[in-house]
Amino acid sequence: MIEVRDIVKRFGGLVAVDHCSLEVGNGTITGLIGPNGAGKSTLFNTIAGFIKPDGGQILLDGEDVTGLSPHKLFEKGLVRTFQIPHELTRMTVLENLMIVPANQSGENLFNAWLRPGKAKADELAVRRRANEVLEMLQLTHLRHELAGNLSGGQKKLLEIGRTMMTEPRVVLLDEPGAGVNRTLLGKLSEVIQTLNRERGYTFCIIEHDMDLIAQLCDPVICMAQGKVLAQGSMDEIRRNEAVLEAYFGGGAATAADATA
Numbered sequence: 594m595i596e597v598r599d600i601v602k603r604f605g606g607l608v609a610v611d612h613c614s615l616e617v618g619n620g621t622i623t624g625l626i627g628p629n630g631a632g633k634s635t636l637f638n639t640i641a642g643f644i645k646p647d648g649g650q651i652l653l654d655g656e657d658v659t660g661l662s663p664h665k666l667f668e669k670g671l672v673r674t675f676q677i678p679h680e681l682t683r684m685t686v687l688e689n690l691m692i693v694p695a696n697q698s699g700e701n702l703f704n705a706w707l708r709p710g711k712a713k714a715d716e717l718a719v720r721r722r723a724n725e726v727l728e729m730l731q732l733t734h735l736r737h738e739l740a741g742n743l744s745g746g747q748k749k750l751l752e753i754g755r756t757m758m759t760e761p762r763v764v765l766l767d768e769p770g771a772g773v774n775r776t777l778l779g780k781l782s783e784v785i786q787t788l789n790r791e792r793g794y795t796f797c798i799i800e801h802d803m804d805l806i807a808q809l810c811d812p813v814i815c816m817a818q819g820k821v822l823a824q825g826s827m828d829e830i831r832r833n834e835a836v837l838e839a840y841f842g843g844g845a846a847t848a849a850d851a852t853a
């Protein structure tokens with residue numbers, strides 16, 4: 594689904610992504626791990642169009658999409674989740690979902706005036722979709738709550754919910770488990786797995802919580818110093834010497850420690 598070919602990204606003299614090549618297979622939940630500063634977020638932002646690479650190519654389903662804007666990539670079905678922006682924290686959970694669909698003709702004042710019936714029908718369809726998403730995320734009881742009042746885990750669910758309003762093909766998730774309690778983490782994994790199995794979403798997930806990665810992801814790709822160091826199942830990654838070296842710099846730790 595995504596092919597990263599020889600991507601390079603420099604910040605001044607620092608090479609954050611260094612001739613990195615990897616693939617995210619269609620229908621997979623691919624994990625991206627690696628020590629701090631390995632270049633994971635920079636690569637993510639490059640794939641999602643927020644950063645222009647200094648070299649290399651990104652292919653989406655075989656099409657060269659290198660350098661396209663996030664907006665164009667979004668239209669092509671590639672979405673990167675973000676923290677709920679500050680302005681949206683003062684809107685309700687339901688409103689946060691309803692403002693996502695870009696092509697809702699009701700948004701256009703002229704359209705609403707010329708074709709009020711169509712705008713109304715679109716709004717109803719979006720509302721129905723938003724309610725389905727809330728149901729699936731078990732957030733229905735919070736639909737009129739301000740997004741800013743949600744817990745960290747509920748906000749993460751809402752971030753994923755916002756991607757579900759547009760039926761994307763690939764979702765890039767940056768640390769979905771960060772700051773989320775165990776109960777909601779279970780819910781979050783369940784939602785990701787359901788979207789993957791039942792709706793065919795492909796996921797690429799950056800995560801430091803190795804339990805979550807082990808539970809969700811196959812394959813797992815480990816980056817270090819801007820490059821891919823190893824790829825395989827979580828079991829293979831746990832046993833990989835180069836991965837250990839990257840995490841511990843040759844210390845006496847075991848592979849289990851590196852990925853625990």
Ligand SMILES: Nc1ncnc2c1ncn2[C@@H]1O[C@H](COP(=O)(O)OP(=O)(O)OP(=O)(O)O)[C@@H](O)[C@H]1O
Nearest residue numbers: 604607608609627628629630631632633634635636
């Ligand atoms: N905007 C920027 N300007 C300058 N340097 C940057 C910028 N963004 C990232 N870097 C540097 O690029 C390198 C890779 O950073 P990146 O955030 O991609 O790593 P990461 O693997 O996501 O790390 P972490 O797991 O800690 O989030 C780091 O050395 C970082 O300091």
